[in-house]
Amino acid sequence: MPDVVGLEAARELKFRDPARARELAQALERVCAEVGRAPVSVMHVCGSHEQAIAKFGLRSVLPRTLDVIMGPGCPVCVTDLPEVDEAVVLAQDGVRIATYGDMLKVPGTAYSLAEVKGAGGRVEVVYSASQAVEMARDTTEEIVFFATGFETTAVATAAVILNDTPPNFSVLSAHKYIPPVMEIVAEMPGTRIEGFLAAGHAATITGWSIFERFVERHRIPVVVAGFEPLDILAGLVKLVELVRDGTPRVENMFPRCVTPAGNRNAQAQLWRVFRTTGGRWRGIAHVPNGNLRLRDEFAHVDARRRFRIDLQRLWTHAPSSLAQLCICGDIMAGIASPSRCPLFGRECMPETPVGACMVSSEGTCRIWHQYGGHPSL
Amino acid sequence: MSGAVRVAAGVPSERAVTLKHGAGGRAMRRLIEETLTTGYDTAGESAPAWAIGLTALDDGAAIPVGDGWLVVTTDAHVIHPIVFPGGDIGRLAICGTVNDLAMMGATEPLGLTCSIILEDGFSRAELERIHRSMVAACREAGTTVVTGDTKVMGRGEIDGIAITTTGVGLTRAIVPDAGLRVGDCLVVTGTIGDHGIALMAKRHGLAADDVLCSDVAPVNGLVRAALASADGAIVAMKDPTRGGVASCLHEMAGKSSVAITIHEPVVPIRPAVRSAAELLGLDPLQIANEGKAIMGVRGGETAVARVLASLRAHPLGRDAAVIGECVPGESGRVVLDTGFGRRLVAEVDGDPLPRIC
Amino acid sequence: MCLGVPGQVVEVRDRVAVVDFWGVRRETRLDVIDEPVGPGDYILNHVGFAIRKIPAAEIGETLALYERLLAEADGDLMATDVRGEIDAGREAGQDDA
Numbered sequence: 122m123p124d125v126v127g128l129e130a131a132r133e134l135k136f137r138d139p140a141r142a143r144e145l146a147q148a149l150e151r152v153c154a155e156v157g158r159a160p161v162s163v164m165h166v167c168g169s170h171e172q173a174i175a176k177f178g179l180r181s182v183l184p185r186t187l188d189v190i191m192g193p194g195c196p197v198c199v200t201d202l203p204e205v206d207e208a209v210v211l212a213q214d215g216v217r218i219a220t221y222g223d224m225l226k227v228p229g230t231a232y233s234l235a236e237v238k239g240a241g242g243r244v245e246v247v248y249s250a251s252q253a254v255e256m257a258r259d260t261t262e263e264i265v266f267f268a269t270g271f272e273t274t275a276v277a278t279a280a281v282i283l284n285d286t287p288p289n290f291s292v293l294s295a296h297k298y299i300p301p302v303m304e305i306v307a308e309m310p311g312t313r314i315e316g317f318l319a320a321g322h323a324a325t326i327t328g329w330s331i332f333e334r335f336v337e338r339h340r341i342p343v344v345v346a347g348f349e350p351l352d353i354l355a356g357l358v359k360l361v362e363l364v365r366d367g368t369p370r371v372e373n374m375f376p377r378c379v380t381p382a383g384n385r386n387a388q389a390q391l392w393r394v395f396r397t398t399g400g401r402w403r404g405i406a407h408v409p410n411g412n413l414r415l416r417d418e419f420a421h422v423d424a425r426r427r428f429r430i431d432l433q434r435l436w437t438h439a440p441s442s443l444a445q446l447c448i449c450g451d452i453m454a455g456i457a458s459p460s461r462c463p464l465f466g467r468e469c470m471p472e473t474p475v476g477a478c479m480v481s482s483e484g485t486c487r488i489w490h491q492y493g494g495h496p497s498l
Numbered sequence: 499m500s501g502a503v504r505v506a507a508g509v510p511s512e513r514a515v516t517l518k519h520g521a522g523g524r525a526m527r528r529l530i531e532e533t534l535t536t537g538y539d540t541a542g543e544s545a546p547a548w549a550i551g552l553t554a555l556d557d558g559a560a561i562p563v564g565d566g567w568l569v570v571t572t573d574a575h576v577i578h579p580i581v582f583p584g585g586d587i588g589r590l591a592i593c594g595t596v597n598d599l600a601m602m603g604a605t606e607p608l609g610l611t612c613s614i615i616l617e618d619g620f621s622r623a624e625l626e627r628i629h630r631s632m633v634a635a636c637r638e639a640g641t642t643v644v645t646g647d648t649k650v651m652g653r654g655e656i657d658g659i660a661i662t663t664t665g666v667g668l669t670r671a672i673v674p675d676a677g678l679r680v681g682d683c684l685v686v687t688g689t690i691g692d693h694g695i696a697l698m699a700k701r702h703g704l705a706a707d708d709v710l711c712s713d714v715a716p717v718n719g720l721v722r723a724a725l726a727s728a729d730g731a732i733v734a735m736k737d738p739t740r741g742g743v744a745s746c747l748h749e750m751a752g753k754s755s756v757a758i759t760i761h762e763p764v765v766p767i768r769p770a771v772r773s774a775a776e777l778l779g780l781d782p783l784q785i786a787n788e789g790k791a792i793m794g795v796r797g798g799e800t801a802v803a804r805v806l807a808s809l810r811a812h813p814l815g816r817d818a819a820v821i822g823e824c825v826p827g828e829s830g831r832v833v834l835d836t837g838f839g840r841r842l843v844a845e846v847d848g849d850p851l852p853r854i855c
Numbered sequence: 856m857c858l859g860v861p862g863q864v865v866e867v868r869d870r871v872a873v874v875d876f877w878g879v880r881r882e883t884r885l886d887v888i889d890e891p892v893g894p895g896d897y898i899l900n901h902v903g904f905a906i907r908k909i910p911a912a913e914i915g916e917t918l919a920l921y922e923r924l925l926a927e928a929d930g931d932l933m934a935t936d937v938r939g940e941i942d943a944g945r946e947a948g949q950d951d952a
Binding site: 249250251273277280283284326351355376377378385390 | 884886887888889899901902903906907909910913916920921924925
Binding site: 137139142143175176177178179180181182239248350472482490491 | 514516518524525702763778779781834835836837838839840841842844
């Protein structure tokens with residue numbers, strides 16, 4: 122067994138080895154050609170996958186015949202207007218809000234949290250739920266943790282809630298649950314998706330066996346993949362192979378982190394604190410069981426039950442005409458790409474976002490804008 | 499602060515200055531171009547015309563004097579926290595200005611001014627520590643403070659301390675930040691991201707004082723050595739401060755109307771800095787540096803080899819490396835070859851790192 | 856968000872681990888991990904919580920998986936080329952360390 126430091130170095134480099142990545146990219150090209158039709162369309166539902174693809178410039182080496190579409194995998198982007206409004210109203214009422222950085226600039230019906238902060242509202246960025254709890258311990262004022270993110274992130278929120286929080290701490294949950302939205306996308310009329318790349322970290326928690334029923338029902342393969350360049354390329358190779366062979370099943374390409382049953386301890390904590398409920402995902406309309414809300418047992422830390430949040434006063438503002446042209450919903454559902462949006466790169470830019478996809482570092486539009494998106498590179 | 503917050507109805511955010519305007523990226527450039535540099539007599543009708551003046555938006559301004567150039571530059575420092583691993587606001591205030599002069603080719607400053615604004619209640623011991631840092635930095639740079647100003651504002655009217663330094667130097671030849679041509683190579687004098695990451699790590703509880711340290715240092719000696727060996731081969735220079743290497747390259751490329759390709763596998767970066775950047779979700783190319791320079795080098799392999807040798811012989815330039823080249827293409831476009839593929843290098847627009855300088 | 860980064864445990868204090876990521880240390884909560892963790896173990900960290908202990912053996916397993924994938928996709932004729940390239944890449948990678 123190599124020494125510890127050597128192992129670390131080897132591991133780090135092996136999953137980012139450019140030579141192996143080139144081989145995998147070539148293998149992907151071959152496998153796509155073997156499918157015999159073009160384009161082959163697959164979808165991933167994880168902002169971190171899109172970021173990794175963008176950061177490593179993988180799109181420039183993906184075969185032209187392969188369409189890797191980003192679905193509704195950006196938790197910030199799918200946070201609906203009323204959810205942002207709830208935090209905005211609390212901040213306007215003088216309550217201190219703690220939230221993940223990306224949420225600051227997401228447009229609400231009338232304002233974003235950044236705009237309220239600019240006008241004197243107390244909104245602070247945290248990197249973890251425990252940081253928000255620490256803030257509450259340092260003061261007697263109310264601290265509301267505006268909690269966004271999918272199930273992997275919700276686990277962290279659940280853990281802090283189960284851990285004896287100070288009385289001035291509460292959670293405004295806008296957490297979401299991914300598996301139901303895969304169903305929605307698979308069932309959308311006009312969908313061309315032939316396979317799904319599932320998020321490795323979410324699957325670390327949930328296990329990969331939860332995708333088996335989805336595969337049976339829709340006869341579409343699901344491959345669980347990690348986030349290093351080799352993980353993503355290898356995941357895509359396997360996915361296209363399954364499409365080529367017409368053998369839909371769940372395949373785990375991230376065995377170092379993902380098991381069939383997942384992390385039971387984390388799951389227990391998640392479902393002890395949260396229940397699923399239907400709700401709107403921004404731009405995608407209703408997703409049954411897509412939202413995570415606090416169970417009654419935790420009403421005492423539920424910001425929605427602790428505060429009276431009057432959203433009506435924000436709704437006297439007419440939505441901007443620009444907002445009506447925004448096609449984030451279609452982009453997140455994978456049926457349009459940013460370049461087809463009339464606002465992309467013009468009125469809608471990272472410093473002047475119209476839709477949520479341009480705000481979040483995991484948003485399709487933001488990533489495309491930042492990294493030059495598509496093929497011409 | 500308690501009580502309700504009213505966001506003034508109908509006030510569009512573009513009519514207020516926000517933090518992003520100080521971030522060193524696109525928004526700040528626009529503010530400068532559209533407001534802060536307008537109206538002044540840059541044509542020389544009633545004021546002396548500076549050869550490199552306001553409209554050049556270079557690191558400093560320059561006017562011919564005798565058979566050389568007088569270069570002047572100024573910088574305000576509001577960094578927070580004022581003491582950080584590797585330095586403090588005093589060291590930064592001296593080095594920032596010395597380095598701006600050096601970027602224009604003025605590597606032997608005539609002197610610096612130093613204006614300090616303090617908050618009522620600021621610790622005398624802290625002030626003395628900052629002063630000692632400034633003195634030490636001046637000695638390293640071979641210069642001194644020649645005049646200054648001191649003000650005190652009421653508690654809460656300013657956050658602790660702000661230091662503004664102005665530097666003056668003479669040089670035979672000016673090195674602009676524009677002037678690149680297709681074929682020129684781009685050299686960075688050392689590892690990237692050290693300063694900004696050290697600050698962010700401190701702010702976000704990543705313990706790594708022994709491995710994450712600001713690189714704040716006066717690089718005028720380093721630049722002098724490189725210019726001496728280069729014999730005209732260094733055609734452009736700029737320091738990658740706020741906005742990092744990304745913003746620096748964007749500016750250099752845009753002003754020269756070239757495109758640039760950078761090769762990620764050869765960009766020097768310390769493993770701890772790369773790791774901390776990943777943990778914090780930041781791109782090292784967009785992170786501020788305070789002891790580095792980007793140089794455009796012309797003249798092929800021999801010229802580049804000479805410049806690299808002189809840089810690497812200097813203690814501050816040991817990790818100098820060629821990171822890319824100027825290529826034909828859309829003016830101002832910077833592309834990163836990641837080793838796996840290619841992507842655009844984004845310019846910083848918002849404010850990932852407030853009060854980093 | 857600090858998403859899914861692997862690191863090595865240096866110290867465990869009650870329910871908090873001090874984790875080293877290439878020389879950068881940060882605290883990671885152990886509330887949701889499903890097995891005991893001690894110094895030397897590798898964990899996957901997500902927004903400040905360790906979500907998985909990564910057994911060193913499985914790293915090799917994943918790499919073997921990729922090699923198998925390559926072998927199947929390439930066919931035997933290419934095998935030599937592939938081996939050569941991978942070995943060259945591995946050497947280059949170790950030089951960078």
